[in-house]
Amino acid sequence: MNYAVILAGGKGERFWPLSRTQHPKQLLHLISKKTMLQETIDRIRDFIPVERTKVVAGENIKKAILKHVDYLKEENLIVEPDMKNTCAAIGLAAFHLQKIDPDATMVVLSSDHMIKPREKLVNILETGTKLAGQGEYLITVGITPNRAETAYGYIEFEELYDTFDDILVYQIKEFKEKPNRIVAQQYYYDRKHLWNSGMFIWTVSTIIEALKKHMPQMYKELKSYSQHLGTESEDAAKEELYQRLENISIDFAVLEKAENALVIKADLVWDDVGSWLALERIKEKDRDHNVIVGKAHAINTYETTMVNDSDGIIATLGVSDLVIVKTDNIFFVAHKTKVQDVKELLSEFIQDKELEKYL
Secondary structure: OEEEEEEOOOOOHHHOOOOEOOEOHHHOOOOOOOOHHHHHHHHHOOOOOHHHEEEEEEHHHHHHHHHHOOOOOHHHEEEEOOOOHHHHHHHHHHHHHHHHOOOOEEEEEEOOOEEEOHHHHHHHHHHHHHHHHHOOOEEEEEEOOOOOOOOOOEEEEEEEEEEEOOEEEEEEEEEEOOOOHHHHHHHHHHOOEEEEEEEEEEEHHHHHHHHHHHOHHHHHHHHHHHOOOOOOOHHHHHHHHHHHOOOOOHHHHHHOOOOOEEEEEEOOEEEOOOOHHHHHHHOOOOOOOOEEEOOEEEEOOEOOEEEEOOOOOEEEEOOEOEEEEEOOOOEEEEEOOOHHHHHHHHHHHHOOOOOHHHO
């Protein structure tokens, strides 16, 4: 049986001040009237129904998720007491699913991506689940780049492994970190590199075996914890577990070491919606190339993104290349070249008790 595992544990700090500790990016309405999490669930629910969907998220946003996505129930959630990156989240989900269905196949998705068209994505995921069920493969989905992008990791592929109708599956040569501009251009033009989408497909038994091989200590800790599933001691055991788990991504921990990893080449419209700058690629622009969400009035303003989710108005005169975000109690203005560095600003908020309440 196929199960969706949606990773929803990120803070989304680059979307501050709309994204806050108790209301992070995955609960924002950034690309439609639905939250990003709702978009993710609805995108695949014709393939994997809600009752076989698990959302991995922090304890701090559990209530908010159940409030904003009202068709989710507590049994849909796998709650983390702390954030320890994607390897821990995926490992936790794998052991939970193993108890439910030892023969389960996991489709791992991020809760904050924009993907189109839905039918094509579902076709790719269906192909991936069939392939995962045929052998012990760790399958990732790679996106064909449409620009030289420095904000994404890349996958270099090599020999063609197999073809399923018009879907191509390749062997992986190497996972690569976010490149600089010159290297990103090389990756774009050589047509041997794909964006690492963070979408994965594998059986529960395959990923658990991979953890056992490549992350033996984490496997041991998760295996021990799994004995408490469904008992009164489960929450306490999970707290202890997360004090010991390593903070590491699934890419570093497993995929870069694995010999049984494959990549599906996906020609999708895809964006990880990583910062306010992503709205330029998603939203319509006015004649002066401004993106305006909510009530705003711009005169002699160019290539500026304005987002207003509160009462009142944003008014600009004679500015350009800015990101302006207005909420009830915060007004944020940044130059586009600095908006990716918002974490530096928030790190100062953490150290100031007067400012900490705005996180």
